[in-house]
Amino acid sequence: LNSDARPASYSLRRRMLLTLLPVLAIALLLLGLSLANSYRTAAEASLFERLQLQQRLMLADVEISATGVRFPELASEPALNQPESGRFALVFDSRSQILWQSLSARASGVSWPQRLAPVLLRLNRIPQGELLTDSAAGFYLAAMRVAFALDAIETDAINPASSDALSTEVLQAGLLSDTYTLMILDDGALLAAQQKSYASSLWRWLGLTLALLATVQVLLMFWSFRPLAQLVDELRRVEQGSQQKFAxxxxTEIAPLTENLNRFVEGERRQRERYKNSLADLAHSLKTPLAAMQAAIESKAGDAAMLEPVERMDAIIRYQLQRAQPLASHRMGVQRSDLALVAEPLLRTLQKVYHSKPVALDCQIPPALNVAMAEEELLELLGNVLDNAFKYCRGKVSLSASGQGAFCVVSIQDDGPGIPASRIPKVLARGGRLDQQQPGQGIGLAVAVAIVDARGGSLDIKPVLEGGARVLLRLPLATA
Structure with missing residues (x-):
C-alpha cells in the first residue's frame, strides 16, 4: 500500500547542533568584538597617558628666566629625537606659528600649521592650562596652552651671552610670557600594530575555543541522547516480539513515556488476545456445521459444484484458525501458490454468487505463475478484491497478471462507478465505505491491505478513464 507522504524526517542532534553552534559562534563573535574594543580603548588610554607624561617632561625641560623662555635643542624623550619614530613634539606661539619642534617633527615633512589648524582653533576656545587629549588630523595628541611667570625668576643667574646658544627662541622679560601651545603627537602606527597582533591572537584562540566547545557539545549530545537510542532499540525488540515490555x-524525563508505552503494549497484547480468541471461537463454531454439510453432500453424492465452495470455506476457516494461534507456534515457512489454480475456481464461485447480474469475465493469467503466499492467504486476498469488483461492476470484470522482476503484478478492473482519488484512503481503511446501500462491513479491502503489507507487497487503486476502478496487487514471486 502506498501510504500518504510522510513529512521529511529530521534529527534532533542535527537540530540542536544547527541551533547551538550558531549561538556559540555569535556569542564568541560578540565576546571577541567586546574584548577587541576594550583592548583598543585601554591601549588608547595608555597612549594618552604616555603623551601626557612626555608633555610634563617637556615642560620640565623648559628653562625659564627673567629674560625669557628657552626650549632645548634635544628633547629628553629619545623618540622625539629619532626620525620616523612616529612620536612628535611641537610648540606654537599665540599666532599659531611654530616656535619649536622636535627633530622627529622636522624630519617628517608635514606642514604642521595647516595639518593642525582645526586643533589649534579648538585649543583657543578652551581655558588656558586645560589638557586636551584627542585623536584628530590622523594623530593621537595631548595639547595644552600655557604661559610662564617670568618675574619670579632671579635675574642674577642669567647668562645672556650664552642664551643664544642654549635656546631657539627667547622672550623678553615681563610679568608673564607669551601663551604657548605645547603639543605631543603620535601617528598610532605602533598602536595599530599592537592591536592587529592582539586581534589575530584573540580570534585564533576564540576559534579554538569554538571548536573545543563544539566538540564537547557533540559529545554531550551523544551522551544525552543515549537513553533515546536505548528506547528505540527496546521498541524495535518489542515490535519484533523478542521482548514483552520496556525493561x-x-x-526521569523519559520514564513516564516508557511507563505509558508499557501500559499501551500490555493493552494491545490483551486486545490481540481477545481478537484471537474471538476469531478462534468463530472459526471453531463454523467448522463443525461445515463438516456436517460436507459429509451430507458427499454421502448423498450431491453436486460437485456445491461441494467446491464448501471445501473452500473449510480451507479458509483452517487458515484463520492457524492465524489465531500464538506467534511462537505459527511459523510462516517458504510457501508458494499457483495464481491461476487459486483464481479460476474463485471466479466460478463468484459468478454463481452474482448469478443475477450477467458479468462478462476476462481472465488472462499465465500458467505456473507462483506467488510466495499460502493458498488460503491468496484466496482471501483475491476473494476480497474480486468480490468488490463483481459487486460494483455494471457488467464487466477483467483479471490479468504478469511477472515483473521479483514481483507478480495482478490487475483487477471493473466498469463500475469507480472511486474518486480523494476517497481512496477512506476505502482502504477498516470500516470505510462509500456506498451504504450495498451489504457489507467495509473491512474487505482493509484485510487485503494487511495481507499484502505482511508479504512486502502493495495495493494501489487507480481510476479508469472510461469508468470504473483498477486494483493493482504487487505480490512477491515464489523462488524456484
Whole structure:
C-alpha cells in the first residue's frame, strides 16, 4: 500500500547542533568584538597617558628666566629625537606659528600649521592650562596652552651671552610670557600594530575555543541522547516480539513515556488476545456445521459444484484458525501458490454468487505463475478484491497478471462507478465505505491491505478513464 507522504524526517542532534553552534559562534563573535574594543580603548588610554607624561617632561625641560623662555635643542624623550619614530613634539606661539619642534617633527615633512589648524582653533576656545587629549588630523595628541611667570625668576643667574646658544627662541622679560601651545603627537602606527597582533591572537584562540566547545557539545549530545537510542532499540525488540515490555531504567524525563508505552503494549497484547480468541471461537463454531454439510453432500453424492465452495470455506476457516494461534507456534515457512489454480475456481464461485447480474469475465493469467503466499492467504486476498469488483461492476470484470522482476503484478478492473482519488484512503481503511446501500462491513479491502503489507507487497487503486476502478496487487514471486 502506498501510504500518504510522510513529512521529511529530521534529527534532533542535527537540530540542536544547527541551533547551538550558531549561538556559540555569535556569542564568541560578540565576546571577541567586546574584548577587541576594550583592548583598543585601554591601549588608547595608555597612549594618552604616555603623551601626557612626555608633555610634563617637556615642560620640565623648559628653562625659564627673567629674560625669557628657552626650549632645548634635544628633547629628553629619545623618540622625539629619532626620525620616523612616529612620536612628535611641537610648540606654537599665540599666532599659531611654530616656535619649536622636535627633530622627529622636522624630519617628517608635514606642514604642521595647516595639518593642525582645526586643533589649534579648538585649543583657543578652551581655558588656558586645560589638557586636551584627542585623536584628530590622523594623530593621537595631548595639547595644552600655557604661559610662564617670568618675574619670579632671579635675574642674577642669567647668562645672556650664552642664551643664544642654549635656546631657539627667547622672550623678553615681563610679568608673564607669551601663551604657548605645547603639543605631543603620535601617528598610532605602533598602536595599530599592537592591536592587529592582539586581534589575530584573540580570534585564533576564540576559534579554538569554538571548536573545543563544539566538540564537547557533540559529545554531550551523544551522551544525552543515549537513553533515546536505548528506547528505540527496546521498541524495535518489542515490535519484533523478542521482548514483552520496556525493561531498562530511564531518566526521569523519559520514564513516564516508557511507563505509558508499557501500559499501551500490555493493552494491545490483551486486545490481540481477545481478537484471537474471538476469531478462534468463530472459526471453531463454523467448522463443525461445515463438516456436517460436507459429509451430507458427499454421502448423498450431491453436486460437485456445491461441494467446491464448501471445501473452500473449510480451507479458509483452517487458515484463520492457524492465524489465531500464538506467534511462537505459527511459523510462516517458504510457501508458494499457483495464481491461476487459486483464481479460476474463485471466479466460478463468484459468478454463481452474482448469478443475477450477467458479468462478462476476462481472465488472462499465465500458467505456473507462483506467488510466495499460502493458498488460503491468496484466496482471501483475491476473494476480497474480486468480490468488490463483481459487486460494483455494471457488467464487466477483467483479471490479468504478469511477472515483473521479483514481483507478480495482478490487475483487477471493473466498469463500475469507480472511486474518486480523494476517497481512496477512506476505502482502504477498516470500516470505510462509500456506498451504504450495498451489504457489507467495509473491512474487505482493509484485510487485503494487511495481507499484502505482511508479504512486502502493495495495493494501489487507480481510476479508469472510461469508468470504473483498477486494483493493482504487487505480490512477491515464489523462488524456484
Amino acid at each position: 531498562a531504567s530511564y531518566p
